[in-house]
Amino acid sequence: MRSLLFALCLCLSLAGLRAQTSDRLPQAQCAYLYFLSGQGDVLRAMLTPEMQAALPADALGGMFAQLTAQFGPLREAGDWRQVEAEGLAVCFRDLAFEKYTLRFQAAFDGEGRIAGLFVKPAPRPAPVPVAAPDSLAVAERDTVVTTGSFRLPATLTLPRREADEGRRVPCVVLVHGSGPQDRDETLGPNHPFRDLAWGLAARGIATLRYDKRTFVYRDRSVPAGRQLDLDVETVDDALSAVALAQSLPQVLADSVYVLGHSQGGYLAPRIAARAPGLAGIVLLAAPARPLEDLLLEQVTYLNSLVPSEKGRRQVADLQRRVENVKRLGTDAYCDTIPFPFEAPRSYWADILSYRPVETAARLALPILVLQAERDYQVTMQDYGLWRMGLLKRKNASFKSYPRLNHLLQEGTGKATPDEYQQPSSVPAYVLDDLARFVRTGRL
Numbered sequence: 054m055r056s057l058l059f060a061l062c063l064c065l066s067l068a069g070l071r072a073q074t075s076d077r078l079p080q081a082q083c084a085y086l087y088f089l090s091g092q093g094d095v096l097r098a099m100l101t102p103e104m105q106a107a108l109p110a111d112a113l114g115g116m117f118a119q120l121t122a123q124f125g126p127l128r129e130a131g132d133w134r135q136v137e138a139e140g141l142a143v144c145f146r147d148l149a150f151e152k153y154t155l156r157f158q159a160a161f162d163g164e165g166r167i168a169g170l171f172v173k174p175a176p177r178p179a180p181v182p183v184a185a186p187d188s189l190a191v192a193e194r195d196t197v198v199t200t201g202s203f204r205l206p207a208t209l210t211l212p213r214r215e216a217d218e219g220r221r222v223p224c225v226v227l228v229h230g231s232g233p234q235d236r237d238e239t240l241g242p243n244h245p246f247r248d249l250a251w252g253l254a255a256r257g258i259a260t261l262r263y264d265k266r267t268f269v270y271r272d273r274s275v276p277a278g279r280q281l282d283l284d285v286e287t288v289d290d291a292l293s294a295v296a297l298a299q300s301l302p303q304v305l306a307d308s309v310y311v312l313g314h315s316q317g318g319y320l321a322p323r324i325a326a327r328a329p330g331l332a333g334i335v336l337l338a339a340p341a342r343p344l345e346d347l348l349l350e351q352v353t354y355l356n357s358l359v360p361s362e363k364g365r366r367q368v369a370d371l372q373r374r375v376e377n378v379k380r381l382g383t384d385a386y387c388d389t390i391p392f393p394f395e396a397p398r399s400y401w402a403d404i405l406s407y408r409p410v411e412t413a414a415r416l417a418l419p420i421l422v423l424q425a426e427r428d429y430q431v432t433m434q435d436y437g438l439w440r441m442g443l444l445k446r447k448n449a450s451f452k453s454y455p456r457l458n459h460l461l462q463e464g465t466g467k468a469t470p471d472e473y474q475q476p477s478s479v480p481a482y483v484l485d486d487l488a489r490f491v492r493t494g495r496l
Contacts, residue, residue, distance in 0.1 A: 076135070076142075077135060077142040077144050077159075077161040077165065078133050078135055078144055080099070080144075080159075080161060080165060081133065081135075081144030081145075081159045081161070082133065083099075084096055084099055084159050084167060084170075085146070085157055085159075087099075088113075088116060088117055088157065089117055090117075091114045091115065091117060091118065092114065093109075093110040093111055093112065093113035093114025093115070093116075094110040094113075094114070096110075096113045096114075097109075097110045097113050099166065099167050100166060100167045100168075100170070101162060101166045101167065101168045103168075104166075104167060104168065104169075104170065108170070116172065120150065120155065120172065121150065123152075124150035124151060124152045124153045124155070125150050125151025125152045125466070125467075126150065126151050126466075127148055127149070127150055128149045128150065128151055128465040128466035129148075129149040129465040129466070130146055130147070130148050130149070131146050131147040131148070131149070132146060133145070133146045134146070138160070140162075140163070141160040141161060141162060141168060141169070142160070142161045143158060143159075143160045143161075143169075144158070144159050144160075144161070145157060145158035145159070147175040148175075149464070149465050149466055150466065151466040151467055152357075152358050152466070152467065152469055153174070153358070153469060153471070154174070154175040154471075155172055155173065155174060155175055156171070156172070156173055156174070156175040156176070157171070157172055158170070158171040158172075158173070159171075186210075186251045186254070187251070187255065188213070189213060190212065190213050190214075190254060190255045191210060191211070191212070191213055191251050191254040191255065192210070192211045192212075192213045192216045192217075192254075193208055193209070193210050193211070193250075194208070194209045194211070195207070195208060195209075196208070196209050196261075196297070198261075198263040198290060198293050198294045198297055199293060199297075200266075200289050200290050200292075200293040201276055202276070203266055203269075203270065203274075203276070203290070204269075205263045205264050205265070205266060205269055205290060206236070206263065206264050206269070207236060207261060207262065207263035207264070207294070207297075208236055208250070208261075208262055208263075209259065209260075209261050209301065209303070210250040210251065210253075210254045210259060210260045210261075210262070211254060211259045211303055212254045212255070212256075212257045212258065212259065213254070215257060215303075216303060221302075221303060221304055221305045222257060222258060222259050222303065222304065222305060222308075223258050223259065223304075223305055223308035223309070223310065223332070223491050223492070224258070224259040224260065224261060224298045224301070224304040224305070224308065224309050224310070225249075225253060225258060225259070225260045225261075225309075225310045225311070225312050225335070225487070225491060226260070226261045226262075226291065226294045226295050226298050226309065226310070226311050226312070227246045227249060227250070227260055227261070227262040227312050227314070227317075228287065228291045228294075228311055228312065228313040228314070228317030228318075228320070228321065228324065229246075229265045229287070229314065229315075229316075229317050230314050230315030230316045230317055231315060231316040232267070233265060233267040233268040233271065234264075234265045234267075234268055235264050235265070235268055236262040236263050236264045237262070238314065240460060240473050241473050241474040241475075241476075242474065242475070242476035243460055243462070243473065243476060243477065245314070245460055245461055245479055246262050246314075247262075248461075248478045248479035249312070249479055249484070249487070250262055252479060252481070252484035253484060253487060253488060253491075255484075256484060256485070256488040257488070258487075258488055258491050258492075259298075259303060259304055261294055261297065261298045261301075263290070263294055265287075265290070266285075266286070266290050267286060274286070280397060280399035280400075281396065281397050281399055281400045282399050282400055282402075282403035283320060283323070283400070283403045283404065283407065284403070286400075287316065287317065287320050288320055288323055288324055288327070291311065291313075291317075291320070291324045291328075292324060292327055292328055295309055295311060295324070295328045295331060296328075299330060306330065307330060307332060308332050308491070309330070309331060309332055310331070310332050310333045310334065310335065310491055311324055311325060311328070311331060311333075311334045311335070312334070312335040312337060312487070313334065313335070313336060313337065313339060314337045314338060314339075315337075315338050315339065315340070315430065315431060315459065316340065316344070317337075317339075318335070318336035318337050318338060318339025318340075319336075319339050319340045319341075319344070319409050320409070321334040321335070321336055321339065321413075322334065322336075322409050322410075322412035322413035322416060323407065323409070323412055325413075325416055325418060326412060326415070326416065331418060332418065332419070332491075332494075333418050333419035333420065333421070333490070333491075333494060334413075334416075334418065334419075334420055334421070335420075335421045335423065335487065335490065336413075336420065336421065336422045336423065336439065337423045338423070338424060338425055338428055338430070338431045338459050339409070339422065339431065339435065339439070340409070340431050340435050341409060341410050341435040341436075341438035341439050341442070342434065342435055342438065343379075343404070343405070344404050345375045345378050345379070345393060345401075345404070346375070347430070347431065347435075348371070348375070348393055349368075349371055349372060349375045350432075351429065351430055352367065352368055352371050353368050354429050355470065356368055358469060371393060373390060374390060374391060374392060374393045375393060377390040377392075378392060378393065378401050378405070379405075381398070381401060381402060381405055382402070382405075410438060410439060410442035410443070411442070413439075413442065413443060413449075414442055414443055414446060416448070417448065418448065419448050419449075419450070419490070419494035419495065420443065420446070420448055420449045420450070421449075421450045421451075421452075421486075421487075421490045421496065422436065422439045422440070422443070422449065422450070422451045422452075423451075423452055423453070423454070423483070423486070424436035424439075424451075424452075424453040424454070425453070425454050425457035425458050425459060425461060425468075426453050426454060426455045426456075426457065427455075427456065427457060427458045427464060427465075427466065427467055427468045428457070428458055428459040428468060429458075429459070429467055429468050429469070430459045431459065433453065436451075436453055439451070448494075450490065450495050450496040451496075452486060452496055454480075454482075454483065457480070457483075458472055460472075460473055460477075461479045461480065461483055462475070462477040463477065463480060
């Protein structure tokens with residue numbers, strides 16, 4: 054990134070230029086068009102003499118082409134804004150390329166010449182204060198999900214009116230994605246499970262969310278006499294959470310659903326096959342392909358955003374591990390090649406034996422498959438496999454969202470990890486779809 058922002062940004066010392074600023078947006082828009090079209094000589098003529106000496110026309114003319122080569126096509130350009138700084142009129146707009154969002158910025162002196170030209174990473178929004186539920190609509194109560202000796206702190210979120218009136222309501226059990234996750238599925242400033250809980254409560258539906266076993270117990274998560282597998286990591290505790298929800302006096306026992314996100318969605322069919330009385334499942338950004346293939350695809354994509362020799366070596370090493378995983382149980386398997394994640398053999402053997410789409414196809418209960426079209430972690434290829442595998446199942450509903458990423462954040466172009474550090478909430482239209490499914494079993 055630093056090499057790219059080659060100082061288009063020759064930000065010269067401009068403190069002495071305190072002339073009266075005026076509306077420079079029309080000139081900034083002209084400079085931007087010259088930037089897009091590669092007209093470096095015309096753009097250079099708009100610069101101050103100092104800037105002209107520092108930036109040759111060919112460098113200016115090739116800027117946009119270099120950006121698209123590194124960050125992909127330009128998907129969207131934001132609104133223009135102008136501010137005053139050090140007596141300069143600073144005009145800028147944010148440019149959402151396929152892989153990254155940058156800011157085009159031109160600073161004009163009092164004579165209308167460009168004294169500073171920048172293309173730099175767009176600043177992230179300021180952190181937002183910690184949210185609180187609407188106390189008039191949402192009531193939350195602490196509880197515990199228990200599996201054997203494992204006690205997982207949990208939160209039951211209820212619609213306030215129904216709770217106050219003692220009316221039972223449907224309940225959705227939220228099941229996390231891979232890795233140690235808290236009950237809110239916190240990532241950076243985002244809390245998608247908390248958003249789902251509060252949003253569904255406002256729509257008359259309870260939720261039960263809990264800290265994942267690997268978040269609470271870390272390397273002590275495997276019970277005596279067991280080996281790490283998908284059941285130990287996720288399924289056993291999800292079944293305990295479903296049983297707890299069905300036993301709660303505030304919940305309609307025959308209207309308990311499981312919503313699994315990412316790996317939780319991948320395992321939702323297995324959970325449903327073992328959970329008596331479950332009303333339905335929601336597969337949210339759920340993998341349908343082998344997890345080792347998704348892992349390699351994700352790492353390859355992330356390395357493509359900022360290519361490096363180290364990254365290429367990491368991809369090559371992961372490729373070797375993934376290929377060896379696929380040979381597990383055959384004579385071609387090599388026991389000196391480490392497993393991905395350094396996870397044990399028992400874990401990968403369970404993954405290899407599990408067929409999520411086939412398992413889902415055998416279920417009689419309602420199934421909702423939701424997919425974010427901008428997701429790079431679980432892609433539309435997975436969504437297509439779910440649709441094909443459940444094509445003949447009248448109990449299955451499907452919907453994809455063009456503007457959402459894996460965390461249900463809105464944006465444009467293929468998502469990048471940087472988006473996860475920008476605070477946003479689950480959109481209302483997703484919550485409306487979930488509430489409709491819980492109430493009717495379909496979209």
